[in-house]
Amino acid sequence: MTRRLFAHAIGFGLVSPALFAAQVPRPAPELVIRQVNGKQLLLSQFRGKVVAVEFLQTTCPHCQTCSALLNKMYQEYGPRGFQPIGIAFNDMATMLVPDYVKQLGLKFPIGVGTRDEVVGFLQHPVMEIMYVPQLVFIDRKGVIRAQHAGGSDFFKNEEANMRKQIEALLNESTSSTPKKRSQAAK
Numbered sequence: 001m002t003r004r005l006f007a008h009a010i011g012f013g014l015v016s017p018a019l020f021a022a023q024v025p026r027p028a029p030e031l032v033i034r035q036v037n038g039k040q041l042l043l044s045q046f047r048g049k050v051v052a053v054e055f056l057q058t059t060c061p062h063c064q065t066c067s068a069l070l071n072k073m074y075q076e077y078g079p080r081g082f083q084p085i086g087i088a089f090n091d092m093a094t095m096l097v098p099d100y101v102k103q104l105g106l107k108f109p110i111g112v113g114t115r116d117e118v119v120g121f122l123q124h125p126v127m128e129i130m131y132v133p134q135l136v137f138i139d140r141k142g143v144i145r146a147q148h149a150g151g152s153d154f155f156k157n158e159e160a161n162m163r164k165q166i167e168a169l170l171n172e173s174t175s176s177t178p179k180k181r182s183q184a185a186k
Contacts (some may be wrong), residue, residue: 017144022123025145028138031121033085034110036097041085041109047142049083052162055118055134057090058100062150066133069159071106073166080170081140086110089118122147137165145169 031043031053043051052070056063070084085108088097093112101110115130124130131150139145146165148154154161 012168020143022147024147025143026123028136028142028144029115029121031087032113033087033109034113035109035111036094041111043085043138044142045086045164046083046138048140049081049165050077050140051123051138052084052166053136053138054086055113055122055132055136056086056088057132058088058093058096059090060132060150062155063133064100064104066135066155066158067100067106067110068104069162071104072109072159073162074108077166077170082166082170084108087113087118089113089115137169139169139172 003045021036028051033041033043035041043053052073054063054066054070056067063164070086074084086099086106088110090096097110097135099114100106118124118127118134119130121134122130122134124134131152133150135148135154136144137146
């Protein structure tokens with residue numbers, strides 16, 4: 001009975017999403033980037049770089065904008081150690097990713113994943129709507145330092161906010177340790 005009442009409270013927005021906020025900072029779990037050419041990359045292969053992981057839907061205009069900006073940032077900050085990665089998790093993503101990459105001229109890896117993999121990585125509540133894109137920033141040590149859900153204030157001035165986040169992480173010394181704080185992930 002209590003479980004059912006709690007589920008209804010979530011459904012009607014009576015329980016704050018902050019109760020389910022992802023822990024930030026936290027060590028980034030391993031993530032397999034399954035590319036459509038059959039090759040696989042591991043997130044851990046990029047340790048030592050500042051990584052931005054975009055969880056996206058190939059048919060989402062906001063995701064397309066985010067991917068294009070990440071591509072721009074990659075060209076600018078890549079030589080300093082910045083690495084974007086995209087994970088498409090919509091239906092038929094395997095078929096749609098090649099056109100997505102070609103249309104946007106993306107130069108960074110875009111793979112495919114399942115909704116369950118994305119939900120687990122993001123620590124996202126299963127019953128809550130997931131807004132896309134979801135953008136996660138990981139420092140050189142492999143620690144998730146920021147997590148932003150589509151529709152959040154971060155995306156209102158997306159390019160400036162991306163630059164600020166990337167530059168801050170690129171400029172950190174490798175001996176600094178982040179303070180714990182919680183940041184909502186929708």
